[in-house]
Amino acid sequence: xxxSIVVQKYGGSSVANIERIKKxxxxxxxxxxxxxxxxxxxxxxxxxxxxxxKLAHGITESPSERELDMLISTGEQVSVALLAMxxxxxxxxxxxxxxxxxxxxxxxSHTKARIVDISADRIRKELKKGRVVxxxxxxxxxxxxxxxxxxxxxxxxxxxxxxxxxNASSCEIYTDVEGVYTADPRIVKDxxxxxxxxxxxxxxxxxxxxxxMQARSMEVAKKFSVPLHIRSSFTSxxxxxxxxxxxxxxxxxxxxxxxxxxxxxxxxxxxxDRPGIAAYIFKDLAKADINVDxxxxxxxxxxxxxxxxxxxxxxxxxxxxxVEGVAKKVKAKDAIYNSEIAKVSIVGVGMKSHSGVAAKMFxxxxxxxxxxxxxxxxEIKISCVIKKNRAEDAVRALHGAFRLxxxx
Amino acid sequence: xxxSIVVQKYGGSSVANIERIKKxxxxxxxxxxxxxxxxxxxxxxxxxxxxxxKLAHGITESPSERELDMLISTGEQVSVALLAMxxxxxxxxxxxxxxxxxxxxxxxSHTKARIVDISADRIRKELKKGRVVxxxxxxxxxxxxxxxxxxxxxxxxxxxxxxxxxNASSCEIYTDVEGVYTADPRIVKDxxxxxxxxxxxxxxxxxxxxxxMQARSMEVAKKFSVPLHIRSSFTSxxxxxxxxxxxxxxxxxxxxxxxxxxxxxxxxxxxxDRPGIAAYIFKDLAKADINVDxxxxxxxxxxxxxxxxxxxxxxxxxxxxxVEGVAKKVKAKDAIYNSEIAKVSIVGVGMKSHSGVAAKMFxxxxxxxxxxxxxxxxEIKISCVIKKNRAEDAVRALHGAFRLxxxx
Numbered sequence: 001x002x003x004s005i006v007v008q009k010y011g012g013s014s015v016a017n018i019e020r021i022k023k024x025x026x027x028x029x030x031x032x033x034x035x036x037x038x039x040x041x042x043x044x045x046x047x048x049x050x051x052x053x054k055l056a057h058g059i060t061e062s063p064s065e066r067e068l069d070m071l072i073s074t075g076e077q078v079s080v081a082l083l084a085m086x087x088x089x090x091x092x093x094x095x096x097x098x099x100x101x102x103x104x105x106x107x108x109s110h111t112k113a114r115i116v117d118i119s120a121d122r123i124r125k126e127l128k129k130g131r132v133v134x135x136x137x138x139x140x141x142x143x144x145x146x147x148x149x150x151x152x153x154x155x156x157x158x159x160x161x162x163x164x165x166x167n168a169s170s171c172e173i174y175t176d177v178e179g180v181y182t183a184d185p186r187i188v189k190d191x192x193x194x195x196x197x198x199x200x201x202x203x204x205x206x207x208x209x210x211x212x213m214q215a216r217s218m219e220v221a222k223k224f225s226v227p228l229h230i231r232s233s234f235t236s237x238x239x240x241x242x243x244x245x246x247x248x249x250x251x252x253x254x255x256x257x258x259x260x261x262x263x264x265x266x267x268x269x270x271x272x273d274r275p276g277i278a279a280y281i282f283k284d285l286a287k288a289d290i291n292v293d294x295x296x297x298x299x300x301x302x303x304x305x306x307x308x309x310x311x312x313x314x315x316x317x318x319x320x321x322x323v324e325g326v327a328k329k330v331k332a333k334d335a336i337y338n339s340e341i342a343k344v345s346i347v348g349v350g351m352k353s354h355s356g357v358a359a360k361m362f363x364x365x366x367x368x369x370x371x372x373x374x375x376x377x378x379e380i381k382i383s384c385v386i387k388k389n390r391a392e393d394a395v396r397a398l399h400g401a402f403r404l405x406x407x408x
Numbered sequence: 409x410x411x412s413i414v415v416q417k418y419g420g421s422s423v424a425n426i427e428r429i430k431k432x433x434x435x436x437x438x439x440x441x442x443x444x445x446x447x448x449x450x451x452x453x454x455x456x457x458x459x460x461x462k463l464a465h466g467i468t469e470s471p472s473e474r475e476l477d478m479l480i481s482t483g484e485q486v487s488v489a490l491l492a493m494x495x496x497x498x499x500x501x502x503x504x505x506x507x508x509x510x511x512x513x514x515x516x517s518h519t520k521a522r523i524v525d526i527s528a529d530r531i532r533k534e535l536k537k538g539r540v541v542x543x544x545x546x547x548x549x550x551x552x553x554x555x556x557x558x559x560x561x562x563x564x565x566x567x568x569x570x571x572x573x574x575n576a577s578s579c580e581i582y583t584d585v586e587g588v589y590t591a592d593p594r595i596v597k598d599x600x601x602x603x604x605x606x607x608x609x610x611x612x613x614x615x616x617x618x619x620x621m622q623a624r625s626m627e628v629a630k631k632f633s634v635p636l637h638i639r640s641s642f643t644s645x646x647x648x649x650x651x652x653x654x655x656x657x658x659x660x661x662x663x664x665x666x667x668x669x670x671x672x673x674x675x676x677x678x679x680x681d682r683p684g685i686a687a688y689i690f691k692d693l694a695k696a697d698i699n700v701d702x703x704x705x706x707x708x709x710x711x712x713x714x715x716x717x718x719x720x721x722x723x724x725x726x727x728x729x730x731v732e733g734v735a736k737k738v739k740a741k742d743a744i745y746n747s748e749i750a751k752v753s754i755v756g757v758g759m760k761s762h763s764g765v766a767a768k769m770f771x772x773x774x775x776x777x778x779x780x781x782x783x784x785x786x787e788i789k790i791s792c793v794i795k796k797n798r799a800e801d802a803v804r805a806l807h808g809a810f811r812l813x814x815x816x
Contacts, residue, residue: 071489084472085471
């Protein structure tokens with residue numbers, strides 16, 4: 001509807017160079033022509049953020065987080081200014097702002113701050129003047145006037161929070177893919193774009209390794225019930241709408257298949273099985289700031305049990321230290337590490353009301369002679385840990401078994 | 409003296425890369441070790457500003473000045489964060505700030521704003537904590553919370569203004585030359601570094617084309633009587649002190665010889681000589697925003713006069729248009745343009761109290777058969793316009809004639 005506020009977020013690949021910035025400007029102007037009020041949130045150009053981080057790490061291996069925020073927040077400031085110029089060039093009025101200038105107030109933590117308040121008065125004032133408002137994503141300012149950044153997926157969070165604050169009619173997240181697919185199209189040739197998916201499903205997909213949106217930004221969208229439209233900045237095709245669960249969604253048993261090769265499996269062997277032992281072990285790992293994912297404890301019949309869990313590959317070295325310590329303390333026999341694993345998962349809100357989904361999954365994997373190492377389930381997700389070199393086979397088998405190419 | 413506040417400004421070449429930033433950090437830490445409180449003003453890394461401008465001009469030939477400021481102010485923000493990290497790495501406490509964060513308030517003009525107020529409370533607070541305070545040069549914030557930049561030489565202005573506000577004991581301007589010389593050492597082999605020079609002389613030298621400091625920042629230093637120490641960031645040698653004129657300076661007849669090849673000469677021929685004609689012509693040129701430098705009007709004996717003046721080469725095309733218009737209006741015969749000129753000048757406060765300096769200058773040029781085209785004088789400067797291809801010869805002749813290699 002004309003005169004409604006549209007929030008659009010463009011990721012780094014959408015503004016990777018001058019030509020792409022001009023394309024974004026044309027798209028934005030198209031919305032203005034239709035009478036919409038447009039608020040644009042932009043990420044840093046291409047891999048600017050990584051280049052800035054490289055500079056920082058050329059100076060010190062452990063840069064201060066406050067100074068990191070000072071440094072990397074410049075990336076988005078460059079983007080917003082350039083996009084404003086590109087929109088001016090098309091004869092439309094536009095104005096760019098830093099997070100601080102539009103009052104995106106965060107808590108005091110650096111490099112992963114949380115938005116606590118947005119006073120969008122300045123934005124409303126500029127929209128009233130007929131201007132396109134361009135806001136630097138990923139950044140804010142804390143109560144001490146320090147520049148903060150929101151961490152991975154931060155620009156998405158900025159867009160969602162602005163859409164909520166401005167009561168926008170839509171929040172479009174532009175990226176380099178056309179939406180959310182039933183599986184990674186690079187692995188499954190007949191993967192299908194989903195027209196609609198629930199926050200919960202997308203959250204599982206995000207945390208399971210589908211790289212479309214970060215789990216944190218999905219959580220914010222869900223919390224504020226902001227419907228998202230994930231779409232490509234290179235085409236005009238409709239993408240995938242992420243919204244609250246609606247009745248129709250439940251008819252779909254499984255929405256997508258995903259895999260994650262970024263974890264390793266740790267097994268602490270022959271742990272004396274006494275009450276509280278799991279709590280003891282995982283409290284120790286938490287203290288070491290290890291993100292434990294799946295946890296499996298076998299039934300003990302001998303008074304000893306094996307405790308298995310997965311951790312991010314990137315934390316494995318740090319994890320080994322902590323595990324060695326705790327294994328000694330609880331008098332476990334040994335610890336085994338396996339980084340040659342992958343996690344394949346199926347996700348779907350329909351699972352809640354359907355039985356037999358797990359059995360069908362296991363059957364599909366068995367039919368391809370893929371051995372299952374660990375299993376973990378939630379209301380809308382089933383994950384299996386398998387050998388890393390069978391991950392792609394597994395995704396294809398599951399995509400076929402649940403006939404995902406036929407749906408949506 | 410320990411515990412006194414030292415303001416240091418490092419230009420783009422001093423922080424062109426990671427290694428140089430580390431060197432600057434070491435120098436700053438050296439001052440901290442001696443007990444000084446240090447405030448550092450930094451320019452953007454190397455040619456960052458030019459690269460950002462190139463991006464802008466890739467989008468539009470006439471970018472909005474507000475958005476330009478948004479864009480190019482990021483350069484200094486990157487430098488301050490990196491320098492803070494480099495100082496941390498050496499085990500010292502430091503904190504970086506944008507112009508906005510330390511309350512450098514400017515007027516509302518963009519790309520060449522003027523500082524109207526500095527509320528340095530935050531800086532004083534951080535200095536008290538024993539921190540090195542690093543401030544982004546060249547930038548400020550206006551009363552509407554818009555980011556502004558101060559124009560060419562802006563970081564020098566930031567340093568001077570902070571030195572004044574903080575009542576600093578010294579203001580050191582680090583650059584890639586060792587100080588101010590009697591002439592450009594690339595032209596005159598035995599040019600000598602001046603140990604001391606007055607604001608007035610440096611102002612003339614700056615506006616005459618010596619590239620050490622911009623005239624605008626000199627004016628600010630003079631206005632606030634902030635003594636400057638121009639020195640190299642690559643050596644520990646003392647540089648040149650720029651301060652108020654002191655008695656000893658007057659004993660030096662000429663402090664330096666300089667040349668400027670960046671101007672063109674314009675002659676409006678056979679202008680009817682009537683009262684107010686010069687005012688009429690130059691008001692018209694001023695309206696066209698042409699920076700006229702030297703103006704010579706010959707004595708009229710025929711009722712007609714020639715009006716000559718110099719303009720920056722970069723404005724010559726624009727100037728031609730304006731001149732053509734005004735020449736027609738005043739019924740002048742013709743206009744002649746000459747871009748093959750150079751201006752050579754000698755500067756020295758001693759001139760005020762010595763006579764014969766001009767004669768000596770003309771004689772030195774005549775001895776090398778260098779023809780003088782225009783002459784202009786001020787209290788502490790004499791400039792001659794000559795042929796461009798004789799400029800270096802002229803500088804060497806004047807340097808020798810005034811025995812500048814023997815002084816200071």
